[in-house]
Amino acid sequence: VKILWNDQFVKEEDVKIGFEDRGYQFGDGIYEVIKIYNGDMFTATEHIDRLYASADKIQLVIPYTKDVMHKMLYDLIEMNELKDGQIYLQVTRGTSMRQHNFPVPAVESVLTAYTKETVRPLSQLENGVKACFVEDVRWLRCDIKSLNLLGNVLAKQEAISKDCYEAVLHRGETITEGSSSNMYGIKDGVLYTHPVSNLILNGITRQVILSCCEEIGLSVVEEAFTKSQALEMDEMIMSSTNAEVMPVISIDGQLIGNGKRGEWAEKIQVAFEKRIPSSVKI
Ligand code: PMP
Numbered sequence: 001v002k003i004l005w006n007d008q009f010v011k012e013e014d015v016k017i018g019f020e021d022r023g024y025q026f027g028d029g030i031y032e033v034i035k036i037y038n039g040d041m042f043t044a045t046e047h048i049d050r051l052y053a054s055a056d057k058i059q060l061v062i063p064y065t066k067d068v069m070h071k072m073l074y075d076l077i078e079m080n081e082l083k084d085g086q087i088y089l090q091v092t093r094g095t096s097m098r099q100h101n102f103p104v105p106a107v108e109s110v111l112t113a114y115t116k117e118t119v120r121p122l123s124q125l126e127n128g129v130k131a132c133f134v135e136d137v138r139w140l141r142c143d144i145k146s147l148n149l150l151g152n153v154l155a156k157q158e159a160i161s162k163d164c165y166e167a168v169l170h171r172g173e174t175i176t177e178g179s180s181s182n183m184y185g186i187k188d189g190v191l192y193t194h195p196v197s198n199l200i201l202n203g204i205t206r207q208v209i210l211s212c213c214e215e216i217g218l219s220v221v222e223e224a225f226t227k228s229q230a231l232e233m234d235e236m237i238m239s240s241t242n243a244e245v246m247p248v249i250s251i252d253g254q255l256i257g258n259g260k261r262g263e264w265a266e267k268i269q270v271a272f273e274k275r276i277p278s279s280v281k282i
Contacts, residue, residue: 001080001113001115001248002080003015003077003112003114003223004072004073004111004112004113004114005087005111005112006108006110006111006266007023007064007068007072007111007124008156009075009076009079009191010241011203012114015112015190017110017112018095020031020095020096020097020098021092021094021095022090022092022093022095022096022103023090023092023093023096023110023147023248025098025228026093026100027065027146027147027149027150028058028092028093028147029060029090029091029092029093029109029110029146029147029183030051030054030055030058030091030144030145030146031051031088031090031091031145031146032047032048032050032051032059032087032088032089032090032092032145032274033047033086033087033088033183033241034073034086034087034158034241035048035081035086035118035241035242036077036082036084036086036087036147037084037277037278038083038084038121038277038278039077039078039082039083039277039278040075040122040277040278041074041087042071042241042275042276042277043190043204043207043223044070045070046204047150047204047241047260048066048069048070048073048144049066050145050202050204050232051091051145052066052067052143053090054144054145054146055091055149055177057141057144058093058144058146059075059102059108060091060093060109061106061109061136061165062109062111063093063108063109064111067124070076072113073089073113073266074259075166076095076113076114076115077115078268078270080115082115082117083117084117084118084119084120084179085115085116085117086115086116086118086241086242087113087114087115087120088113088116089112089113089114090111090112090113090147091108091109091110091111091160092109092110092147093109094106094107094108094109094110095107095110101148109247115168115173118242120166120244121242121243121244121246124246125245125246125247125261125269126261127247127249127261128247128248128249128259128260128261129164129165129238129246129247129248129266130158130163130164130248130249130251130253131164131166131167131168131178131236131238131248131250131264132158132162132167132251132252133167133170133227133251133252134155134158134159134167134168134169134170134179135169135170135171136151136155136169136171136176136199137169138152138169139150139151140198140199141198142176142177142198142199142200142201143196143197143199143201145201146187149210152179152180153179154277155169156179156180159179165239165245165246166178166179166246166248167179167191167244168183168227168248168251169183169232170226170227171199172225173226173227173228173229174194174225174226175194175224175225175226175230176194176199176200176224177199177200177201178201178238178240179242180240181203181238181239181243181246182189182194182203182205182206182238182239182240183236183237183248184209184236184237184238185229185230185233185234185235185236186218186234186235186236186237186262186264186265187229187232187234188232188234189203189218189219189220189229190218190219190220190221190265191219191220191221191264192221192222192223192229193206193220193222194222194223194224195222195223195224197221203240203241205239205240205241205243205244205245206239208272208275209237209239209245209268209272212245212268212271212272212275215271216264216267216268216271218264218267218268220260230251230256231251231254231256233257234256234257234262234264235247235256235257235262235263235264235265236248236249236251236256236257238267245265245268245269245272246274247260247261247262247265249261251256278279
């Protein structure tokens with residue numbers, strides 16, 4: 001199995017990351033997770049665009065064109081003969097004597113990307129998952145897919161410790177997103193989700209879902225909803241590259257709708273399924 005390290009494909013034991021790498025010391029970098037279905041990247045262009053957009057927002061220069069990045073990722077999948085799984089990639093601001101400000105003179109960024117086999121969470125997609133409310137205490141640039149994930153890590157850990165799959169983050173009464181997902185509520189044939197802003201990550205799966213909603217005739221209102229409104233929704237779903245279109249059946253032990261995957265959730269899943277490379281049946 002090969003790892004992409006800058007522009008080299010090397011064995012895991014040959015990757016050398018400095019202990020003064022700014023990703024390691026400051027979380028000074030950005031990342032992406034791209035899903036592979038049947039040996040093919042799903043929404044690769046969107047993920048690569050978001051990676052470069054995140055880089056721009058933190059003034060980090062990625063020394064490859066998007067096309068070269070795309071090709072390197074495809075080569076990695078081929079080399080590792082990956083059929084179903086994911087690519088994780090991150091770019092840090094490089095290795096330099098520890099100081100908060102950017103290195104002077106600038107150093108080369110450090111890219112690492114590797115593949116991992118994963119299985120789709122099919123039974124959870126059918127049966128739904130439990131969630132709990134957790135206060136969103138993250139910084140105000142959640143639009144950047146930054147390596148600084150402590151707020152997300154602590155929220156997810158709280159969810160797991162409560163036997164939940166995901167944390168529903170809220171700033172005061174307003175629901176923003178999940179600890180590693182976007183959140184949606186469906187009420188009377190309308191899907192509500194937090195608008196794209198500095199308070200959420202503009203999920204690629206979110207973009208696919210909004211287009212699925214159009215296809216199946218489910219109205220979309222990109223407006224935030226509150227914790228109490230969440231509990232009154234007919235259905236709730238969350239989405240991410242790995243969790244896909246995941247029904248949320250309870251929050252803090254209170255059932256959403258009838259506590260089962262809803263009809264709209266299933267319709268969105270069917271529409272989503274059609275878009276993934278040579279889909280397998282749920
Ligand atoms: N919000 C957060 C905080 C996330 O970490 C993720 C997963 N990367 C998402 C939303 C969903 O994004 P995507 O659909 O692009 O995986």
